[in-house]
Amino acid sequence: MTRSPRVRVDIDLGQIRRNTRAILKVLHASQRPVSLIAVVKADAYGCGARPVARAIADLVQGFYVFDLKEATAAELGELGLRTLVVQAESNDSSDYTALRAQPIVWTEGQAATLRRAQPVLSVDTGQQRFGVPLGTAGVEAVLRAGDIREAYTHATRLEQAAALSLALRERVPVLHAAGTALLHEPSAWLDAVRPGLALYQSAVTVTAPLVEVTDSTGPAGYTGFSVRRHGVILAGYSQGLRRGPCVMNGRPSRILEVGMQSAFVECEIADRVGDAVTLLGPGASETDVAAAWECSPQEVLVRMTGLGERHWREPAAE
Numbered sequence: 440m441t442r443s444p445r446v447r448v449d450i451d452l453g454q455i456r457r458n459t460r461a462i463l464k465v466l467h468a469s470q471r472p473v474s475l476i477a478v479v480k481a482d483a484y485g486c487g488a489r490p491v492a493r494a495i496a497d498l499v500q501g502f503y504v505f506d507l508k509e510a511t512a513a514e515l516g517e518l519g520l521r522t523l524v525v526q527a528e529s530n531d532s533s534d535y536t537a538l539r540a541q542p543i544v545w546t547e548g549q550a551a552t553l554r555r556a557q558p559v560l561s562v563d564t565g566q567q568r569f570g571v572p573l574g575t576a577g578v579e580a581v582l583r584a585g586d587i588r589e590a591y592t593h594a595t596r597l598e599q600a601a602a603l604s605l606a607l608r609e610r611v612p613v614l615h616a617a618g619t620a621l622l623h624e625p626s627a628w629l630d631a632v633r634p635g636l637a638l639y640q641s642a643v644t645v646t647a648p649l650v651e652v653t654d655s656t657g658p659a660g661y662t663g664f665s666v667r668r669h670g671v672i673l674a675g676y677s678q679g680l681r682r683g684p685c686v687m688n689g690r691p692s693r694i695l696e697v698g699m700q701s702a703f704v705e706c707e708i709a710d711r712v713g714d715a716v717t718l719l720g721p722g723a724s725e726t727d728v729a730a731a732w733e734c735s736p737q738e739v740l741v742r743m744t745g746l747g748e749r750h751w752r753e754p755a756a757e
């Protein structure tokens with residue numbers, strides 16, 4: 440998808456730091472060491488993996504990405520922290536060690552081949568992908584082949600974290616399971632947490648100016664919507680926009696209809712050409728938009744950050 444030149448995406452790195460600190464504070468309350476692995480895959484959900492990683496490198500213990508290409512693009516190897524890589528496509532351990540990366544593995548062959556890169560075992564406790572099913576002989580085989588000291592599962596339910604812990608607590612020194620969905624469940628934290636969404640919530644504001652404002656004369660647009668006054672912004676479904684809530688001059692409003700490269704916004708009498716429509720931000724959060732779009736807040740972030748050119752605000756001195 441192409442970014443619209445008339446949409447502005449503001450990413451507040453200070454808010455991402457505050458989110459990170461808020462997670463650390465909760466973890467510290469547990470009185471036991473739980474480390475924080477920042478999930479910066481998919482360009483940090485569109486927030487920019489390179490700037491995000493640099494903004495929080497002093498607060499976290501590691502990163503998690505999809506593949507080596509992401510780790511390289513974000514220059515994570517320079518930050519002195521380790522990076523877990525879920526799609527271990529290279530069979531050469533030095534490709535990982537050069538970036539301080541560790542491959543995630545779930546087959547005996549992969550584990551043996553990448554043994555020198557300190558692979559991490561992925562156990563399947565219900566997702567039924569990218570993991571070796573718990574309770575099968577495969578688990579022990581992979582652990583042995585890779586000389587593995589760390590294992591995780593991709594859990595969304597407490598029982599999944601508990602199953603991992605029960606099966607491997609005595610066998611593997613470092614275990615983790617929780618992403619954002621289980622951050623409020625201390626018993627799911629085990630030795631580390633891996634949030635993505637929780638790092639980015641409320642950090643992105645997406646705005647677009649009205650380029651036209653019209654007093655409606657009857658059913659308008661393709662769908663024949665009827666409102667008293669409507670405006671137009673230059674972002675459409677070719678950029679990833681959908682119908683949903685927005686904020687117009689401080690009031691809740693809505694995107695009435697989305698076209699290829701423009702969209703209609705419900706307006707009132709005082710709204711003028713040039714006024715900014717907030718598509719994501721205060722009053723139209725990831726969760727608000729996700730409810731309207733019937734998708735996850737993660738998907739909202741990735742789509743919204745792709746609508747326009749991105750601008751990063753550096754954290755204020757602390």
Ligand SMILES: *Cc1c(COP(=O)(O)O)cnc(C)c1O
Nearest residue numbers: 478593618619620633634635636
């Ligand atoms: C993406 C991902 C996460 C982070 O998920 P959020 O719900 O955004 O916190 C954690 N663990 C794994 C294995 C993932 O793939």
